[in-house]
Amino acid sequence: MPTIYLASSSPRRRELLDQIGLSYIVITTEVEESLPPGLSPVEQVIMLSRRKAGAAAPKLAEGIVIAADTIVVLDGQVLGKPANKIEALAMLERLQGGIHEVFTGITVMELSGSRVLSDYERTEVQMRDASRDELMRYVATKEPFDKAGAYGVQGLAAVFVAGIRGCYFNVVGLPLFKLAQMLKKLEVDVSNYWR
């Protein structure tokens, strides 16, 4: 079985790979996150996942690199990670009571061959109405700060999410079903890692 590298510093992505029983090595890279204007959400997450995989590849000899990028989109506008409490509260006030989308772009790159696959997953998230007081208590927990859209569905914010449509793990940051499908195209069957 080939060595698998995860080009991500996200602890949530590591937990998700752990969940499905993959063995992997974490590679941390820095990539330029600014993008040309006019890209769709899908184009943005795919481009960034390609950059992340591409930045990791030159450091490595053989195996497969996995990279991903996740964004939250409300009414066509991308919400990134909040810079401070005020931004976090503003994002949450916009998201509460409505439906938004989460996109993750994934790239899997074969180091010893020439195959590079990119794909994406899209999930709709329905948030319930939430009061300003509740959202302020949520921001005070600091959970929003390293998360696109200022919330973590896998954390306290679960109580704000009435339901989703699509892949849950996409909302956490790495769509596991899609990833497993992409790895299969590179002849890596995740179930072969199970013990």
Next chain:
Amino acid sequence: MPTIYLASSSPRRRELLDQIGLSYIVITTEVEESLPPGLSPVEQVIMLSRRKAGAAAPKLAEGIVIAADTIVVLDGQVLGKPANKIEALAMLERLQGGIHEVFTGITVMELSGSRVLSDYERTEVQMRDASRDELMRYVATKEPFDKAGAYGVQGLAAVFVAGIRGCYFNVVGLPLFKLAQMLKKLEVDVSNYWR
């Protein structure tokens, strides 16, 4: 804030309450799980959640008891926990490639007052096609054995789930959004537990 009791021995339900920051005490009770014939899935899970809460209540003085029961339903037929490898494989072969439903009944019971609320959540789960070999490798991990429908979406089986419609945490065993709403009716705001 009232003391909260979780009438469940499920480690997954405990993890879910931990996730949303609740403080609680686990109460283990034995209840008769056999049901009168002819009940709908919703009636079944609500009745069992009421029995579980009712069995815990006499042991306790005051506070709130939470109890839940989760089932998997395929084409109107309830799938319980598999008794052995053969049953687990048979259930997974039936679920693969199709859509099934997960129902959880929840009861929240006020010990010092007279209020008892019961409600349920329903989620649709789309499973991808899976080969017999993959499913056998999954059964060999023993993950299916203490789980309704013979899979754990929060575990290795994530790679079998193409998408869901509704509350993800319902599929794990305790719908957090619904639970928080029910607790609010008893004047318990989950966000008051956050630190």
